[in-house]
Amino acid sequence: GQQLNQSPQSMFIQEGEDVSMNCTSSSIFNTWLWYKQEPGEGPVLLIALYKAGELTSNGRLTAQFGITRKDSFLNISASIPSDVGIYFCAGQLLGSGNTGKLIFGQGTTLQVKP
Amino acid sequence: EAQVTQNPRYLITVTGKKLTVTCSQNMNHEYMSWYRQDPGLGLRQIYYSMNVEVTDKGDVPEGYKVSRKEKRNFPLILESPSPNQTSLYFCASSFAGGDGYTFGSGTRLTVV
Numbered sequence: 031g032q033q034l035n036q037s038p039q040s041m042f043i044q045e046g047e048d049v050s051m052n053c054t055s056s057s058i059f060n061t062w063l064w065y066k067q068e069p070g071e072g073p074v075l076l077i078a079l080y081k082a083g084e085l086t087s088n089g090r091l092t093a094q095f096g097i098t099r100k101d102s103f104l105n106i107s108a109s110i111p112s113d114v115g116i117y118f119c120a121g122q123l124l125g126s127g128n129t130g131k132l133i134f135g136q137g138t139t140l141q142v143k144p
Numbered sequence: 145e146a147q148v149t150q151n152p153r154y155l156i157t158v159t160g161k162k163l164t165v166t167c168s169q170n171m172n173h174e175y176m177s178w179y180r181q182d183p184g185l186g187l188r189q190i191y192y193s194m195n196v197e198v199t200d201k202g203d204v205p206e207g208y209k210v211s212r213k214e215k216r217n218f219p220l221i222l223e224s225p226s227p228n229q230t231s232l233y234f235c236a237s238s239f240a241g242g243d244g245y246t247f248g249s250g251t252r253l254t255v256v
Contacts, residue, residue: 129192
C-alpha cells in the first residue's frame with residue numbers, strides 16, 4: 031500500500047525546547063492530518079490541513095501542508111511534560127475522493143524531560 | 145457525550161475461534177473505519193465504510209470481515225483468528241470523508 035514516511039521515529043527533549051517532525055511521501059495528498067496518541071487511548075485529532083501551502087496553528091502547535099502536496103510538518107513550541115505521546119501524520123490521497131480511506135505514518139514518539 | 149465505543153477493551157482468544165469486536169458511534173457519522181496498530185508500523189486501515197451497506201477494503205483486509213447494517217454500528221469479525229492478528233485495534237468514525245476520524249479507546253487482542 032501507499033506509505034507515509036514519518037520522522038524522526040522518536041525524540042527525547044528537555045522541557046521548553048521546540049520540536050519539529052515531518053511526513054513525506056512520493057504520492058500527492060488532498061488532506062493532511064496530525065494526531066496525538068496518549069498511552070491507553072486512541073489518537074486524537076490536533077490539526078487538519080486541506081490546501082497546499084496552508085499553515086495552521088492550534089495553541090503551541092503549528093502544522094503546514096507542503097507546496098508539493100507530498101509532505102507536511104508539525105512544530106511544537108516550548109514543549110511541556112504533557113506533550114508526551116505518539117504523534118501521527120495521516121493523509122488522504124489525491125483521487126481517493128471522499129472515500130474515508132486515510133493513511134497513517136509510523137508515528138513519532140515524543141518524551142519530554144522536566 | 146459524543147464518542148466511539150468499542151468492546152471489549154481486552155480479549156485473549158485461541159487460534160481459530162471466531163470473534164467479533166463491536167463498535168458503535170453516537171454522532172450520526174456517515175463514515176466508519178477499523179485500524180490495527182502494531183509497533184513500528186503505525187496505524188493500518190483494515191476496512192472502511194462510507195454509509196450503510198457500503199464498505200471497502202483498506203490496506204490490510206485479509207482475515208477480517210465487516211458489516212454496516214446500521215449507521216451507528218460497524219463490527220469487526222475475525223472468522224478464524226491467527227496469532228499474526230494479535231494487535232491493538234481501533235474503530236473510528238467521521239462526518240465526512242475528508243474530515244479526521246474520531247477514534248475509540250482501542251481493543252487489545254491476543255491470539256494464542
